[in-house]
Amino acid sequence: MDTFVQWQFGRSLGSNLIEDLAERKMYFDGFFSPGPYTFWQYYFPDLARVLRTVGIYLIPRWVDTHFKAIEDWNLDKCDRAQQLLARHETLAEADQPVVFEQALKSMSEVDSKPGAYPQRMEVASDMFAHNSAAFETSGNTETYFFYEMCRNPIWQKRLREELLTLEPQLKFEQGKKYEIEDLPSSKVVDALPILHAVIVETMRLYPSVPGGQPRVVPRPCTLGSFENIPKGTIVQSYAYALHRTPEIFPDPHQWKPERWLDASPEQLTVMKKWFWPFSSGGRMCIGSNFAYYSMKFLAAGVYTNYTTTIHDHGDMELQDSYLAGPNGHRLEVKFHSNTHEDAIRY
Template structure:
């Protein structure tokens, strides 16, 4: 039995070792100790950054930190925020830095089924992305008979009549919820076909049901995303940091999406699949389904494991991707359209200028349709309009709908923002909210100025495009950016060809904080006036 003196010495040694490992080394000797710190405690604790995230002020806080401390800031013992292009954005996001557990914790669907967005390793992600990259490519989207036919139907049969009614009755419309509805309907029509996809524009009760379940869970994401182990342990102790109704809401939304996938599967499995008209064809679903069928020489793991939910091959794999894509589409495009209409409604002269440009389309997108055989103009012509493009680009910059940090992990020892020897396993991230407010690249960054995209020199434009991060960059760049731009440009073009807009109530239009973030007030009331 050791003597008391030996035990005391051993205890002191353990304490000293712990002090060295958890305080002295990280605070004074680690390569990260040389990097400006957000707070004195971040050298040895994650409490500060977790508090910032829990109180939902991360984006604004990080922005101020970079203004005061430079292009790289230490946010935790093994966490950095980076706000520069060379040695930062370019290195991290085009250099193959893998994703972190953040994405698994937040974006896994159907309990344990991954999707393209949450895959951590690049190989798994790139394999899945190759399945869908063509159907999402700009050339395919702009030439797609399905995208063209569904765009016309949604604009003329669903959306524009609502604005005409507002003009006729002189009653204002709350457009934020409607923008979510349009974004979802437009995307899902390309994803599943017009008949199977959502109809949130006209089915207001279903829209309210979906949006309530989708957004009411948001305040609880901190627990499951940032501190999942702690949250699970608390649950085992009988303390639910995430209420049961949150889990129930997630299951309800997943089942809603799964039902739509099942309908698309039934359509494509039927003898009538080959004769399905373009307007009803589930373009995105069909492509991933066909790619899986080609890739699966033997049954996939979920089938061999006899998962009772896998009633046909790859049911949950495809459904997880489809859910992730349509959830992202409705939120990001819906928020973007709301802010664009807000900014345009402040500028009657710009509305007039845009309408003059839109009337150069052949044919223009007039409502009511000038004839029963009216067709939308060539999507390539819509996409090429310079003022329309500048207005959308500036909205995506100033009011970026995914403003939060995009975490990655250093794959090994590397250099970032002029600091060498940064070890592997460090969480590093940049944020569009901060990148888009660099005054050296975007002068007067808080102002919404579409003209900055029209008047810039070639060098200035190239620099803005390098820092423009509304859709991310590198191999993990948002796969849906082309269909998103297509649907948003068509909505903007249809509205401002036929109507002017004025603000009735924009209280709370300022942006919330978070990984994704819409208007704090969750509303925008506009009056439409037919031209």
């Protein structure tokens, strides 16, 4: 979340959910509170609204209070970023509100009065969609990634050997101020085969959006073996089910990164076709490239410098919901410095 919000609004307006407990609690309370009530919100918004006028709350009022807090948090960042751009100062690269600037220039105007730029709420809504979509999806994937890496030390070793070929390496030195030149190029990191295999295998087995992706049929059509589906029908598919198809992914319930490394070019083409964590088509994930970028750099940074083991965890079974993480909501990982004498040896 913090990496995405910094890219979105710039360093000076970034979030600090890692260290700021109050900000983290505010965000979590707002983000998770509507979860059990989305059925009413999505399918019967009018009913929920009308019943409210006679004092019946299908969605409790405290949900509104918590949710409004994160909407206000997002709107405040938008307003401050607009003012930052309206001052036309030269900003350091890390302070540039990259995503917001793009939205403001294409949907609104930079030079407006504070809080009064055209389409202010539309721009804020777009920004809210971005940061709320970035957070839980990448977070759950990374949780399962660390879970499986801890359970499979051989893959930590293989990954580390690959990471040590990077130039420059992602070695962490306490107190050092890192510049962009101190990092390997993102293209080179993205192309590392073992890093790619461990990340995509995590997304295959634990898709963070395993639930149905509904679409309305625009005209009568055929889907697979279903013929003449009438116009207006809602159809949906599930990454969870596609990713567990044994003919495409043998041993589908096993975390096996080697399936992505050992496949023939023909098998790989079919596997990629069935790999659906980001959906597809006009409404597919707009942040998939950023997601790969941030998850790969995180994984590369950690495993260049540390060996990890599991300290404790709750129920790791994937939740049965649209957005899903572990049922138990808890994974505690120990980091053992690779340069430290207590580093785990293989």
